[in-house]
Amino acid sequence: QSALTQEASVSGTVGQKVTLSCTGNSNNIGSYTVGWYQQISHGAPKTVMFGNSLPSGIPDRFSGSKSGTTASLTISGLQPEDEADYYCSTWDYSLSDWVFGGGTKLTVL
Amino acid sequence: QITLKESGPTLVKSTQTLTLTCTFSGFSLSTSGVGVGWIRQPPGKALEWLALIYWDDDKRYSPSLRSRLTITKDTSKSQVVLTLTNVDPMDTSTYYCAHRKSGYYIFDFWGQGTLVTVSS
Numbered sequence A: 001q002s003a004l005t006q007e008a009s010v011s012g013t014v015g016q017k018v019t020l021s022c023t024g025n026s027n028n029i030g031s032y033t034v035g036w037y038q039q040i041s042h043g044a045p046k047t048v049m050f051g052n053s054l055p056s057g058i059p060d061r062f063s064g065s066k067s068g069t070t071a072s073l074t075i076s077g078l079q080p081e082d083e084a085d086y087y088c089s090t091w092d093y094s095l096s097d098w099v100f101g102g103g104t105k106l107t108v109l
Numbered sequence B: 001q002i003t004l005k006e007s008g009p010t011l012v013k014s015t016q017t018l019t020l021t022c023t024f025s026g027f028s029l030s031t032s033g034v035g036v037g038w039i040r041q042p043p044g045k046a047l048e049w050l051a052l053i054y055w056d057d058d059k060r061y062s063p064s065l066r067s068r069l070t071i072t073k074d075t076s077k078s079q080v081v082l083t084l085t086n087v088d089p090m091d092t093s094t095y096y097c098a099h100r101k102s103g104y105y106i107f108d109f110w111g112q113g114t115l116v117t118v119s120s
Helices: none
Strands: A009-012 A018-023 A035-039 A046-050 A062-067 A070-075 A084-092 A097-100 A104-108 B003-007 B011-013 B018-025 B035-041 B048-054 B059-061 B069-074 B079-084 B093-100 B107-110 B114-119
Touching: A009 A018, A018 A084, A018 A104, A035 B107, A046 A062, A046 B107, A070 A084, A097 B048, B003 B093, B003 B107, B018 B035, B018 B093, B018 B114, B035 B079, B048 B069, B048 B079, B048 B093, B059 B069, B079 B093
Parallel strands: A009 A104, B011 B114
Antiparallel strands: A018 A070, A035 A046, A035 A084, A062 A070, A084 A097, A084 A104, B003 B018, B018 B079, B035 B048, B035 B093, B048 B059, B069 B079, B093 B107, B093 B114
8 A cells, every 4th residue: 555646547648638646645745845757668767747847858748736735747738658657756754754656557549 | 967777686586685786977975965765666566665875874764674675885986785685576676776856855867777586
């Protein structure tokens, strides 16, 4: 059971806007910046968002937000190359643990 | 440009100790705020954080694996070493090292990962 809860799967068509969510509590998401990691075909994770900041080289169709204890990753104008597993993560001070969500499989139809 | 690369055995036997090395470039582990972590991923499962070492030699471990993990650094060699004792087939995973973004609980650069299989 992950400390952070993500949808198991989300799908969308090319050009569509999709939002992935990550729900935690006040000990983790409510207190720290959330990172989002993209993993294509079980390759190495790639950081696509931290908080609402885009790492260098990540397309600006990716955006991030947080409301209370839920963080969101939004992809506007979905592209075929966005099909991947996405993980959210942050620190949990109650657990003294760096926690990851269970991951969301994003399918581009 | 920050790069990291994991190395170590691909196959270990149950009860043995697994030692993995992360060799990095593009930053120094003697610079204030810098950290390097280890994360693993069992086949078909989610990412799991294992350990983190900071520039000042402060260390953090996953509570569930703390008793079996040790993380060390060799700043002169730009390496971080992770040892996991008394391995079990459930430790079969791809092991990643990653650079912690200074000031955040975020990994901003990742290694390619190394698959370790534990045989019974």
